Amino acid sequence: MKTLKEEDNISYDIRGAAFNIYNELGPGLLESVYEATMAFSLTKMGRKVKVQLPIPVVFEEVKLELGFRLDLLVDDLVIVEIKSVETLLPVHHKQLLTYLKLTNKKLGILINFNEEPLKIIRIVNGL
Numbered sequence: 867m868k869t870l871k872e873e874d875n876i877s878y879d880i881r882g883a884a885f886n887i888y889n890e891l892g893p894g895l896l897e898s899v900y901e902a903t904m905a906f907s908l909t910k911m912g913r914k915v916k917v918q919l920p921i922p923v924v925f926e927e928v929k930l931e932l933g934f935r936l937d938l939l940v941d942d943l944v945i946v947e948i949k950s951v952e953t954l955l956p957v958h959h960k961q962l963l964t965y966l967k968l969t970n971k972k973l974g975i976l977i978n979f980n981e982e983p984l985k986i987i988r989i990v991n992g993l
Contacts, residue, residue: 870990873973876913876944881986883907884977888984897950900979901937904948914941921968936965945974954978954985966991 870877887903905915921934938946947962954976962974972992978985 870973872941873943876940877973877975877988879908879911879913880904880940880944880946880975880977883911884979884984884986888979893950893980893982893984895950895979897937897948897979900948900950900977904938904946904977908938908940915939916942921965923968934965934968936969939969939971943971943973945969945971947974947976949976949978950980951978952980954981954987959987959989962989963991 908915916939919936923930937948974989976987
């Protein structure tokens with residue numbers, strides 16, 4: 867059975883940062899605020915964080931730059947998609963799963979800072 871040991875350790879830090887931010891700032895802010903505070907918190911924990919990373923789409927061996935961007939990529943392994951919406955919809959789950967497939971990553975974390983309580987969903991690709 868395949869495991870996500872390293873990704874699980876990263877996920878633990880991501881969830882901890884998200885809970886700390888949610889407890890400090892609460893719901894209702896813009897996604898950009900949560901994105902910046904998540905990047906700051908994870909970097910402070912010693913994690914390598916890339917923000918608004920472009921994702922090309924490869925179709926029939928042609929690389930297409932279509933404007934897709936990951937909110938956060940942590941330690942080049944875990945994608946974090948941040949939302950601040952009334953409720954998560956199936957399209958949000960599909961978006962993150964598509965990002966995982968396009969980047970060939972195994973684990974994504976979908977966080978909605980606008981729900982009470984804080985909503986965090988793990989999405990796994992290919993296991």
